[in-house]
Amino acid sequence: MVGRTAPTARTVLAGARVVLPTGVVEDGRVTVEGRHIVEAGAGGTATGSGTTGRTATGGARLDNSAETALDLTGHWIVPGFVDMHVHGGGGASFSAGTPEEALTVAHTHRRRGTTTLLASTVTGDLDDLSRQAAALSELVEQGELAGVHFEGPFISPHRCGAHQPSLLRHPDPADVRKLVDAARGTAKMMTLAPELPGGLDSVRLLADSGVIAAVGHTDAAYEAALEAVEAGATVATHLFNAMPPLLHREPGPVAALLEDERVTIELINDGTHLHPAALRLAFRRAGADRVAFITDAMGAAGMSDGVYPLGPMEVEVTDGVARISSGPTAGSIAGSTLTLDRAFARAVTLDGLSVPEAVRALSATPARVLGLDDRVGSLEAGKDADLVVLGEDFGLVGVMRRGEWVIDPEVG
DSSP states (O other): OOOOOOOOOEEEEEEEEEEETTEEEEEEEEEEETTEEEEEEEOOSOOOOSEEEEOTTSSEEEEOSSEEEEEOTTOEEEEOEEESOOOEETTEEGGGOOHHHHHHHHHHHHTTTEEEEEEEEOSOOHHHHHHHHHHHHHHHHTTSOSEEEEEOSSSOGGGOTTSOGGGOOOOOHHHHHHHHHHTTTOEEEEEEOTTSTTHHHHHHHHHHTTOEEEEOSOOOOHHHHHHHHHHTOOEETTTTTTSOOOOSSOOHHHHHHHHOTTOEEEEEOSSSSSOHHHHHHHHHHHOGGGEEEEOOBOTTTTSOSEEEEETTEEEEEETTEEEEOSSTTTTOBOSBOOOHHHHHHHHHHTSOOOHHHHHIIIIIHHHHHTTOTTTSSSOOTTSBOOEEEEOTTOOEEEEEETTEEEEOSOOO
């Protein structure tokens, strides 16, 4: 006797404004089967038969054995957010090097719409960083994380920010290779200062290895930053922050990285790291296809004010702003407490970006840079069912990852 195969779970989300690569579809529909999107486009409100519950809109939720239909009229559906640069959240840190803390970070940001994220480390001893990378690589292989980003230790002592100065070192290609190898094929990006001895050779090594070379925490002059791009660097780590300012006779790395079409610009849109005018200037020059909004979040993201570890250092968070509490870098901003749902809302309500522009900067562009745009970053048939439901005021209402609700938009 041949057994019957259980029907694949099917979810229809209808009635919302759906943001597609081609633009906004009013009264749209997204259909999910299993972990994938099978349809995204025009469609109208949800209809069907079955058990009725309440949805986020107060309308009908219609269930049967194979299909659930949700009427999301008055809401937005956007792709799940992709964060290229995050250190911690929920009181935990990737630098702890334990699966438990790493999962806490991932789950904290997931509940705020970030369905794909890199695990960013903080400057430390090479052996310790290697151990962290090995532990994080297992979670990458399990699909919990998208890869490992090494921020430091190959950065400038003049622009170290929240990194421990005593642990910094020149980017010797052999040391760079050691960290890449420790990640067992999961290293996605490394931030370094290309003007340091070995910097350009290390950029070339990373590019040849398929790892993104990012220019950041750098004291490079304009010409040195251009050399790094020619050598293969393709990302500017949190542009403006931890690098010389843009001056009219010394344009520095900001101008070099901003003007080169091969470079994607990270921006921290929390209202603390960048003046809104600086953010708008960079965004308008580079465009949404070259800007990736990041959090650079540390352990206090999603938490209250207090004292938190950041690698080997201690950070005090006051009014949501994180600063090193003691030592030679005391007072330096130490990452952020930002989550990408807040960055999205800020972009469209305060910064004057259109919703499609914000979607590209928080989803499509970082997915492309990371080489993941065949699976995530946009609402298209065949891609992972990673999506965020937002209210009319752009507040977060629901999060789906790989076809499963992280936050179900149903209430009551």
